[in-house]
Amino acid sequence: MTDLARSAEAAATAGxxxxxxxxxxxxxATTQSQTVADAITAASGVPVELVHISTEGDRSSAAISQLGGTGVFVAAIRQALLEGAVDIAVHSFKDLxxxxxxxxxxxxxxxREDxxxxxxxxDGHTLGELPSGSRVGTGAPRRVAQLRALGLGLEIVPIRGxxxxxIGRVLGGDGAQGDLDAVVLARAGLTRLGRLAAITETLDPLQVLPAPAQGALAVECRADDVRTRELLxxxxxxxxxxxxVAERTTLAALEAGCSAPVAAYAELAEGEDGPELFLRASVTALDGSDGVRDSISGPPADAERLGRELAAELIDRGAAELMAASR
Structure with a gap:
């Protein structure tokens, strides 16, 4: 028996x-959280139970930008954590x-996932195959701006849910025809829900750059809870x-919220002197008429510095004005 198996058995026996x-x-959310719960138990033998918490974003049908954007899906969960009602919180990192x-x-x-x-x-169309005038649904200003900037003549429709x-807005169900020609979603969520077969195209970041921290999970606990921090x-x-860190530092340095038309995507690759972090970011006018995009690279240990420097370069090229116009 492995040490991990013995630990799990001992924990179960001890109740x-x-x-x-x-x-x-x-x-x-529960699928993501259960994955983390299972990983905690596998690594430590400690059982984990899920506690469902309703957030402001869940209770309202308004657009996220109208709710204030940043934090609407996490504030109630964080409050429960601070009050001791729960010990751990799992968030989609891009919502923090x-x-x-x-x-x-x-x-x-x-x-993180892709x-x-x-x-x-x-009809299995890719983005470039959609006829001009096709109705494409998305709730993210970042996607709205970048899709419009492609100049494909698409009608962008705001959606929630x-x-x-x-997906049902496209494929329909129970014999009903969907009212949209396409929707754009995070591939990570489709992966976690086992819905990859519904994808007709994974979008190249050269066309549509992802949101900062998209596909990543943030596992939070109280700062003074040393035991839980060690387990996590x-x-x-x-x-x-x-x-x-690089992506979110760029977002923070731009002083933009999670509902701003800001995109950032970092990748690690092997460079001549070891691992190298390559960071790309963009800010796009909401109507797609203008935008700035740039990149930077350096050691992974300098992730925060790279994010700040890239944000400064984007600001020098007009990012602040683009974001102000989008508001």
């Missing part, structure tokens, strides 16, 4: 008190405000954390 993991109740929450710490950033966007289109609801450390992936 160890489960850790309480706070999560939104959507199918995607870039300003740290006093008393909390992101103790683990697990290996961060690219994906198209689900009628879970993954299945959005086993889930942390250094490469993912470096990429996400």
């Amino acid at each position: 160890m008190t489960p850790l309480r993991l706070g999560t939104r109740a959507s199918r995607l 405000p870039t300003t740290p929450e006093p008393g909390l710490v992101v103790a683990a950033v697990p290996t 961060p690219r966007d994906a198209l689900v289109a009628r 879970n993954v299945d609801t959005r 450390a086993a889930l942390d992936d250094a490469a993912t954390r470096a990429c996400v």
